[in-house]
Amino acid sequence: MVLGRITDTVDTLLDRTIVPGYSRIGFAVRRTWWAADLLPGALDGRTVAITGANSGLGKATALSAAGLGAAVRMLCRDTERSSSARDEILRAVPGAHIVVDECDLSDQKSVRACAAALRDELPGLHALVHNAGAMPPTRTETEDGHELTVATHVLGPHLLTGQLRSLLAADVDSRVVFVSSGGMYAQRLRIDDPEFHEGDYDATAAYARTKRMQVVLAQLWAVQLAEQHVAVHAMHPGWADTPGVTDSLPRFARLTGPILRTAAQGADTAVWLLAADAAARTTGLFWHDRRPRPTDYLPFTRHDADAAARLWDYCEVATR
Numbered sequence: 001m002v003l004g005r006i007t008d009t010v011d012t013l014l015d016r017t018i019v020p021g022y023s024r025i026g027f028a029v030r031r032t033w034w035a036a037d038l039l040p041g042a043l044d045g046r047t048v049a050i051t052g053a054n055s056g057l058g059k060a061t062a063l064s065a066a067g068l069g070a071a072v073r074m075l076c077r078d079t080e081r082s083s084s085a086r087d088e089i090l091r092a093v094p095g096a097h098i099v100v101d102e103c104d105l106s107d108q109k110s111v112r113a114c115a116a117a118l119r120d121e122l123p124g125l126h127a128l129v130h131n132a133g134a135m136p137p138t139r140t141e142t143e144d145g146h147e148l149t150v151a152t153h154v155l156g157p158h159l160l161t162g163q164l165r166s167l168l169a170a171d172v173d174s175r176v177v178f179v180s181s182g183g184m185y186a187q188r189l190r191i192d193d194p195e196f197h198e199g200d201y202d203a204t205a206a207y208a209r210t211k212r213m214q215v216v217l218a219q220l221w222a223v224q225l226a227e228q229h230v231a232v233h234a235m236h237p238g239w240a241d242t243p244g245v246t247d248s249l250p251r252f253a254r255l256t257g258p259i260l261r262t263a264a265q266g267a268d269t270a271v272w273l274l275a276a277d278a279a280a281r282t283t284g285l286f287w288h289d290r291r292p293r294p295t296d297y298l299p300f301t302r303h304d305a306d307a308a309a310r311l312w313d314y315c316e317v318a319t320r
């Protein structure tokens with residue numbers, strides 16, 4: 001009891017002070033009081049689809065899921081690069097069932113084609129991890145005419161979730177996980193300008209705004225899929241050493257280098273959400289290091305139900 005109160009206090013302190021909590025320090029401290037690791041075989045017989053699984057956190061998630069016994073579908077836009085990631089995972093988990101599926105999240109035709117192929121082939125899907133992410137330096141539009149970060153982080157995942165809904169519903173205890181970012185805490189839901197037409201384009205702000213949208217979208221999908229017993233969660237990985245961080249944020253990566261988490265540590269909560277009972281008993285939560293976290297610390301980031309409903313409508317119209 002007393003020990004529980006102490007760990008709660010330390011955990012909250014780590015969360016609020018950001019640098020220790022988001023870095024490998026937070027992971028190492030919290031790791032000491034977590035229950036035993038997920039056991040090998042925890043995902044035996046389950047199929048898990050992970051977007052952007054050829055690099056960084058996605059690859060680490062795929063590796064861990066395969067290690068827990070899951071059949072893994074790597075949903076990636078570059079099948080050649082992804083095949084070498086697949087081979088790497090197979091060397092670490094010999095005999096794992098891993099398939100690369102072509103899927104560019106920013107291209108709705110590609111998302112629909114990938115989902116149709118999965119529906120043709122699979123009887124059910126245990127989990128879908130929306131991990132693919134990018135931070136283009138300038139405002140870019142996709143062939144579908146949408147701003148690239150919104151297309152990749154919000155519209156692609158929205159479309160894919162809808163397209164795979166029947167497969168998720170066919171499995172028991174299935175889950176959807178959005179890999180968001182702690183950066184979203186600094187941004188509010190801007191449904192008045194979802195594609196950054198107003199003002200100068202700020203890459204980190206645009207990235208963080210779409211990560212905020214992901215958290216709200218996860219809550220909306222949680223309601224949509226509740227009847228089908230599909231749990232939907234968002235999480236943030238803290239700060240992990242991945243190509244995404246070193247390429248898009250080189251200065252940040254240099255400054256934080258020694259304390260960045262490994263990709264496996266960053267992916268830990270996403271993997272845990274795939275297998276833990278706690279993730280199936282709840283839905284619509286925002287997690288970090290295996291605990292639900294508040295979605296707002298700053299009063300100006302709070303949104304009302306009307307703004308959330310408008311986000312849903314925007315996603316529906318933009319993916320029609």
Ligand SMILES: NC(=O)c1ccc[n+]([C@@H]2O[C@H](COP(=O)([O-])OP(=O)(O)OC[C@H]3O[C@@H](n4cnc5c(N)ncnc54)[C@H](OP(=O)(O)O)[C@@H]3O)[C@@H](O)[C@H]2O)c1
Pocket residue numbers: 051052053054055056057058075076077078081103104105106107130131132133134152179180181182236237238239240241242243244245266
């Ligand atoms: N690392 C961190 O500290 C951190 C912190 C907060 C949040 N995150 C989130 O974690 C997720 C993974 O990031 P990461 O750090 O592992 O970066 P990463 O190594 O750059 O991986 C990003 C992955 O997303 C894929 N991707 C990007 N655009 C795509 C598209 N249109 N269609 C399909 N796949 C696409 C990339 O594929 P290609 O190889 O083909 O480019 C790559 O596999 C992202 O959502 C990111 O926002 C990471």
